[in-house]
Amino acid sequence: MPNDEPSAAASPEAPEAATPARRMRGGPKGLRITDVAALAGVAPITVSRVFNSPETVAPETLERVRQVVQKLGYVPNRLAGGLSSSRSRLIAAIVPTIAHSLFSETVQVFSETMSRAGYQVLLALSGYSDSNEETLLDAVLSRRPEGVLLTGVAHTESLRERLRNVGMPIVETWDMTATPIDMLVGFSHHQIGAAVAEHFLRRNVRAPGLVSANDDRALARRDGFRERLAQAGIREIAEVLVAPPSSVAVGKAALSTLIEQAPDLDAVFCGSDLLAIGVLGAAKRMGLAVPSQLAICGFGDLEFATETTPQLTTVRVDGTRIGLSAARCLLDRLAGIDKARVTDVGFHLVERETG
Amino acid sequence: MPNDEPSAAASPEAPEAATPARRMRGGPKGLRITDVAALAGVAPITVSRVFNSPETVAPETLERVRQVVQKLGYVPNRLAGGLSSSRSRLIAAIVPTIAHSLFSETVQVFSETMSRAGYQVLLALSGYSDSNEETLLDAVLSRRPEGVLLTGVAHTESLRERLRNVGMPIVETWDMTATPIDMLVGFSHHQIGAAVAEHFLRRNVRAPGLVSANDDRALARRDGFRERLAQAGIREIAEVLVAPPSSVAVGKAALSTLIEQAPDLDAVFCGSDLLAIGVLGAAKRMGLAVPSQLAICGFGDLEFATETTPQLTTVRVDGTRIGLSAARCLLDRLAGIDKARVTDVGFHLVERETG
DNA sequence: CTGAAAGCGCTTACAG
DNA sequence: CTGAAAGCGCTTACAG
Missing domain, CATH: 3.40.50.2300 (Response regulator)
Structure with missing residues (x-):
């Protein structure tokens, strides 16, 4: 039964009997890092290290904390983690559609690759109209992604300017231009x-x-x-x-x-x-x-x-290659490796029977 | 030019000349709600209301704040907002794949519908193996989504138990069972x-x-x-x-x-x-x-x-209908409306030439 | 209609 | 290898 509340007695610094004058913000919202820390007899920061830099934690401590995590079913809150560390571990993919289209291949491979590297993908469907592209971008940027995949290059200049200024890695895809916002993987x-x-x-x-x-x-x-x-x-x-x-x-x-x-x-x-x-x-x-x-x-x-x-x-057109290449562009950049700015993956005319 | 730093002079409560003994956590990370508030001459909470409950703000205040937001190019940080409010405005969609498959239709419509309702979609591709389904679920839950779309019903019992306990709306899709975790839209x-x-x-x-x-x-x-x-x-x-x-x-x-x-x-x-x-x-x-x-x-x-x-x-099989119906299930539940637990969308045998 | 204080659950930047 | 304090940028819960 992983749902026993950590008893106040287990907390060494438990003050008086009554809770202090602390305004409640909603009820209990699930397990926090302090719950794990208390049960494992370590500081919260140590639990944090178990998740984020396990190699810096002593083997026994690691094991003990992991057991508590397992027992409690604790899952770290990445909203908090991301806010605190400025590392959202989120990548946004903005595509017109994923239904009946080659974009779905691109998103598939992009997502798999990002996932393997520890990132999650926020999917934003822009439709084919760019009337509300600004609104969509605001929604995406509000999550503070660490990188963005865009489809196409035909954005308004104000949009391009904003994207250049946010200073995060950006790959445009599925098109070609001499003046990409940042990086580009596409074809003409x-x-x-x-x-x-x-x-x-x-x-x-x-x-x-x-x-x-x-x-x-x-x-x-x-x-x-x-x-x-x-x-x-x-x-x-x-x-x-x-x-x-x-x-x-x-x-x-x-x-x-x-x-x-x-x-x-x-x-x-x-x-x-x-x-x-x-x-x-x-x-x-x-x-x-x-x-x-x-x-x-x-x-x-x-x-x-x-x-x-x-x-x-x-x-x-090789949508799979575009997705993979775009993911690598972003990952390299995130790893501090500088990357060729424009990749032309080309296309291939497939002729069949000549009749 | 929306990149002028808000001057300290504009801030009424600017203390001494030197910054107080505040440990820096990284450099300046972009605009905060306090920057907008200072420039608009209101409290941060008022800026917050402009975004989250504009109807509670006086028309002139609203207008003034919006102008500052526009001028500065401020985009709220939803990591912070979500943490603070326990409303991530995120919905997770876990599907095996979106490449060459009807799932992409489901995700498409699901995403469109969620987007219209003010939610964003976190896309998680599970592949067809469920060896790492627990890991994937942890990654998803760490974002504290407000709802989850799952594909299929064949999860381990420990997984089902965990999902039941997280207490968020869940729709299983693309399959049928007498004992759904929560809600279900599918067929047999x-x-x-x-x-x-x-x-x-x-x-x-x-x-x-x-x-x-x-x-x-x-x-x-x-x-x-x-x-x-x-x-x-x-x-x-x-x-x-x-x-x-x-x-x-x-x-x-x-x-x-x-x-x-x-x-x-x-x-x-x-x-x-x-x-x-x-x-x-x-x-x-x-x-x-x-x-x-x-x-x-x-x-x-x-x-x-x-x-x-x-x-x-x-x-x-109508993947589009599944996506739409699943989205509605979650949205209704999030709106506090109770919803039929199981929807069988059925299927249709399409016979062609009898040759 | 507006605001000051406190808190959301983590991680950074030190310090030992 | 471990921890106490402070802070990330918002919103809640009051209070006026």
């Missing part, structure tokens, strides 16, 4: 767009279209796509921008809209693999051969896509 | 297994097999599957258990192993849709017609599966 969406354009051009595409979400990174891909096509003299590009989250159904609906814009449409660059699958489905229903009559390129390389839709080309 | 894996067995029996399957991960919930599905088949006189069931994470490749490899065990294999129940896609791919390669020669049932209903693999049957 603009380059991806250009690479897909080139892929289409190699296939002698004449009337390419695009369907994607209208977030910053998707738009950067679009711009790269358009620019490369413009170099080849193709300037008329059918385009459907949709609000996130994208889905198979949205992709399906998009194809007819694109064809209305460009009746001779012969290629579609999709903002995600789900959209690509939708476009593929609609193409089949219309009797269009893929990729010979209609080339389709997705983005993200969900594993299933590789397997079930060999007609699709897609752009593979 | 055993029933799912039985339902899939019945589906196969309706198709006059004779030699069903199973490939799945060997975690608790997958094994519960297996047991339901076997029991229902046993009732129909089918007791020989080819079985491949694999370590998580499951993947398309693992599914592919599994089919030949199953066929070695049962050469006349005519149905496979897969522990996930990725496995099912792998089995489907392998079946095609072997020239087996799906589902006429080999019926395949997955689990999870990833959106793509519905679209790209109409030959597959799958079991749909």
Whole structure:
């Protein structure tokens, strides 16, 4: 039974019988370090050392304190510990979403790595709107994390300024910029767009279209796509921008809209693999051969896509590597090691059947 | 420029010239509530009220304090606030993984809902092993969350006992039990297994097999599957258990192993849709017609599966609803509203082409 | 509507 | 290797 209250008698410095004039702040709130200390016959600071620097405690003392901890079921209060030491042992991860997306891989690996290093992860979902990004950041910073993972680089300048000033390690991810706030692990969406354009051009595409979400990174891909096509003299590009989250159904609906814009449409660059699958489905229903009559390129390389839709080309990005690399950046910095500021993990165009 | 230090002169109670005999604990650590209070000409408690109960502050005072907060860029320290008030405003979510899984939907919606209610989510990934579940729980409890979402119900009795004793709202999810720790939102894996067995029996399957991960919930599905088949006189069931994470490749490899065990294999129940896609791919390669020669049932209903693999049957579970419902359970409890202890969200067998 | 004092449960910075 | 005192930055519980 680990729930016996430490009796007043066990406390050597117990004063008179009555409790002193101490205003109660709520009832008893669970075990404190002093409870463990009293039972183990040591000072609170020694119990603290058992948790935070056991190598500085004598073996017998260590053992005795640990037994008491075990018996009582004591769990240190890290709110108090963090406040006192200015080490929250918390890392924040701010991502748009973790549902149906490669971000979930990044967060997964990031979290595992941080966890192994003794940190815990505060998850903050920003959605795709950055209207309330300031509010979200305030909420995150109020926890005093020791580091922050951000998704993307498109923040307002006031935000970037604030983040630079908080003086904690920050990794931006999933994008590329010459002027990161601090560190960056990502790739160029603009380059991806250009690479897909080139892929289409190699296939002698004449009337390419695009369907994607209208977030910053998707738009950067679009711009790269358009620019490369413009170099080849193709300037008329059918385009459907949709609000996130994208889905198979949205992709399906998009194809007819694109064809209305460009009746001779012969290629579609999709903002995600789900959209690509939708476009593929609609193409089949219309009797269009893929990729010979209609080339389709997705983005993200969900594993299933590789397997079930060999007609699709897609752009593979290694979300796992981003998460791992971002975690290492932060951990190195926290360990006082200086780190390369920008890491480009690149991307890979996965071509399938050529039809 | 929000980085001017509040001058000592602005502080009315500034004592002598020299700082008193106060041991420094680290350098200056950023803005404190007293900095805002001094500049706004109010007591710290008033600044506190501006954040925590603005309706109790006079409009002009409110405005003045907010201006100072804005100007200084002050962000309250919630480690301190949480310690002082015993309200951490933190909720923990403990899930096996968020990569490639329906859990990510649950966490997504759970997190969004909690966020809207003013809580932040601490993400703890347990993996599929529960060897270190105690350690993980200690780490979580050390943050003094106000509620916990757990995945599954298969915890050691000592763990269940500890959780019951911490006295905070707890929701178990993604499983079903008659004796939850506190609240539960889930469904019966055993029933799912039985339902899939019945589906196969309706198709006059004779030699069903199973490939799945060997975690608790997958094994519960297996047991339901076997029991229902046993009732129909089918007791020989080819079985491949694999370590998580499951993947398309693992599914592919599994089919030949199953066929070695049962050469006349005519149905496979897969522990996930990725496995099912792998089995489907392998079946095609072997020239087996799906589902006429080999019926395949997955689990999870990833959106793509519905679209790209109409030959597959799958079991749909609403991870989104679980997340939302779990969040509401916790929020209601935190608001003092008593809540139904167990919610069965059920599942849905999605049959496709009968081929 | 506002504030002075005390306390939340730890750890730092010394000191021995 | 161990400990007494002070402090981390807030909020509670009063009091006015």
